[in-house]
Amino acid sequence: MLGLIKRDLNLMFSNKQNIFFLVLYVPFFLFMIDTKSMPHLYLVILVTYTHMLTIIPFSYDITYKTHLMFQSLPIKRRDIVIYKYLSIFIYFIFAVVYVGVYMWIINLIGFKNVDYFNVSMIKIALPLVMVSLSITIPAYFRLSPKIAQIFNIFIYILLFNILSININSIVNVGTGPILSIFKGINPIFIALGVFVLSIILSIKLYETKDLA
Amino acid sequence: MDYILEVKDLTKKFESFKLDKVSFKLEPGYIMGFIGPNGAGKSTTIKLIMNLLKKDGGEVKVFGKDHIQFEKEIKNRIGFVYDESYFYEDLTIGQMKSIVASFYKGWDDTLFNKYLKDFDLNPKMKIKKLSKGMKMKFSLALALSHNADLIIMDEPTSGLDPVFRREILDILYNVIQDENKSIFFSTHITTDLEKIADYITFINKGKIVFSKPKDDILENYSVVKGGTNLLDADTRKEFIGIRETGVGFEGLVENGQKIKELFGSQVLIEKASLEDIMVYTVRG
Numbered sequence: 001m002l003g004l005i006k007r008d009l010n011l012m013f014s015n016k017q018n019i020f021f022l023v024l025y026v027p028f029f030l031f032m033i034d035t036k037s038m039p040h041l042y043l044v045i046l047v048t049y050t051h052m053l054t055i056i057p058f059s060y061d062i063t064y065k066t067h068l069m070f071q072s073l074p075i076k077r078r079d080i081v082i083y084k085y086l087s088i089f090i091y092f093i094f095a096v097v098y099v100g101v102y103m104w105i106i107n108l109i110g111f112k113n114v115d116y117f118n119v120s121m122i123k124i125a126l127p128l129v130m131v132s133l134s135i136t137i138p139a140y141f142r143l144s145p146k147i148a149q150i151f152n153i154f155i156y157i158l159l160f161n162i163l164s165i166n167i168n169s170i171v172n173v174g175t176g177p178i179l180s181i182f183k184g185i186n187p188i189f190i191a192l193g194v195f196v197l198s199i200i201l202s203i204k205l206y207e208t209k210d211l212a
Numbered sequence: 213m214d215y216i217l218e219v220k221d222l223t224k225k226f227e228s229f230k231l232d233k234v235s236f237k238l239e240p241g242y243i244m245g246f247i248g249p250n251g252a253g254k255s256t257t258i259k260l261i262m263n264l265l266k267k268d269g270g271e272v273k274v275f276g277k278d279h280i281q282f283e284k285e286i287k288n289r290i291g292f293v294y295d296e297s298y299f300y301e302d303l304t305i306g307q308m309k310s311i312v313a314s315f316y317k318g319w320d321d322t323l324f325n326k327y328l329k330d331f332d333l334n335p336k337m338k339i340k341k342l343s344k345g346m347k348m349k350f351s352l353a354l355a356l357s358h359n360a361d362l363i364i365m366d367e368p369t370s371g372l373d374p375v376f377r378r379e380i381l382d383i384l385y386n387v388i389q390d391e392n393k394s395i396f397f398s399t400h401i402t403t404d405l406e407k408i409a410d411y412i413t414f415i416n417k418g419k420i421v422f423s424k425p426k427d428d429i430l431e432n433y434s435v436v437k438g439g440t441n442l443l444d445a446d447t448r449k450e451f452i453g454i455r456e457t458g459v460g461f462e463g464l465v466e467n468g469q470k471i472k473e474l475f476g477s478q479v480l481i482e483k484a485s486l487e488d489i490m491v492y493t494v495r496g
Contacts (some may be wrong), residue, residue: 002314003311003312003314003315006310006311006314007300007311010300010303010307010310010311011300011302011303014300014302014303014304014307015302060300063301064297064298064299064300064301065296065298066298066299066300067298068264068294068298069294069298069299071262071263071264072262072264072287072290072292072294073287073312073315073316074283074284074285074286074287074288074315074316074317075284075287075315076283076284208266209266210264210265210266211259211264211265212259212264212265
């Protein structure tokens with residue numbers, strides 16, 4: 001797993017597009033979107049960063065077919081899948097720290113008054129990314145890379161819409177029409193259930209996939 | 213006999229192609245050339261050995277062990293070089309090495325640095341700045357720096373100029389001086405194999421045509437040249453493949469002695485090259 005972490009971190013900081021994304025995404029949101037119309041901006045940024053950072057390494061496999069080289073190394077497919085899911089937590093912690101420092105600087109400079117650390121939002125963001133990525137990742141482990149990418153865009157747009165339009169259903173689980181069936185259940189348990197099922201599905205899909 | 217690589221009845225079906233019961237064996241300390249025209253099934257076979265593709269039937273044993281059950285252990289002892297560069301192009305040679313090295317138990321940094329020096333590669337250079345030949349040398353340096361016992365190469369010399377190709381062949385020749393190491397080398401540039409291979413496995417349309425020691429093949433197969441007047445329905449049957457021109461014919465036979473008895477001095481019999489064998493077998 002050490003090699004996989006090393007790979008992802010090396011890739012994250014050696015690609016200009018990734019650096020642009022990391023640096024410009026926060027100001028893009030802050031200056032393009034009115035914080036009053038989207039009160040949970042901190043949550044949206046946190047969820048987006050974690051979602052994108054987890055998915056970005058797949059894009060290298062699409063461009064350079066690196067999965068062929070990687071899968072020829074002494075590592076089992078099962079381990080690659082498990083790492084991918086565990087990396088969600090690594091990126092989530094990275095996002096909390098990075099976004100926190102970034103927003104704190106923005107507050108300090110006085111550009112905008114925004115959240116830079118909000119425990120209740122973090123508690124909502126974690127199950128959200130767990131669910132969104134649990135839906136997206138199996139597609140990358142089975143479908144052709146381009147179709148998986150389209151699926152990911154679709155899921156992200158859906159997630160973004162839920163966050164920007166129907167946020168109260170998420171914040172107060174049970175009040176929205178869809179989520180009322182989960183009333184009384186801690187969202188983290190729902191997310192954990194989806195997460196575990198998704199890992200099992202991805203292992204099954206990837207272990208039987210032809211890599212060409 | 214302990215084989216380093218044993219493939220038995222390996223089968224894989226695609227919509228328009230079938231790898232059909234492919235079998236061959238490679239002993240420790242030898243180089244096996246895997247030849248065949250484009251689309252014959254060479255890369256498919258290698259991908260199946262490396263468990264990149266899922267087989268529909270058959271058995272693959274590497275170092276005497278099942279290649280799926282002991283995948284991690286086996287791949288620790290395999291060095292691989294593919295026909296294309298499947299590296300992260302934004303990384304430098306040093307960064308890519310650092311990622312790859314962390315997967316191997318027996319990684320030897322001193323050996324890797326020696327290869328970089330021999331191949332004139334700068335570890336600070338980005339992979340996207342390397343030429344095809346340099347990428348191939350980098351692949352080779354990675355494959356040889358963890359003390360692998362089996363080197364699997366898929367068309368490593370394709371697209372390289374003769375100078376680069378010769379350099380790579382020399383490196384492989386040095387590797388094989390260690391009697392415990394073996395090389396499985398697919399190519400359609402058969403002249404490369406005439407220089408270094410001990411065994412040749414020939415695949416065509418997904419089926420193995422033969423898997424034999426190179427010297428036996430070059431000794432047994434002959435190219436026969438003569439006038440077209442010698443060809444009739446019966447004599448044609450003796451040839452694996454025939455090419456007819458306005459001035460006569462050229463054909464490949466497996467048993468030159470029989471042809472000598474049949475035609476006597478009316479024909480010219482020459483030793484066949486691997487290319488002759490491949491071309492005549494494929495064309496018929």
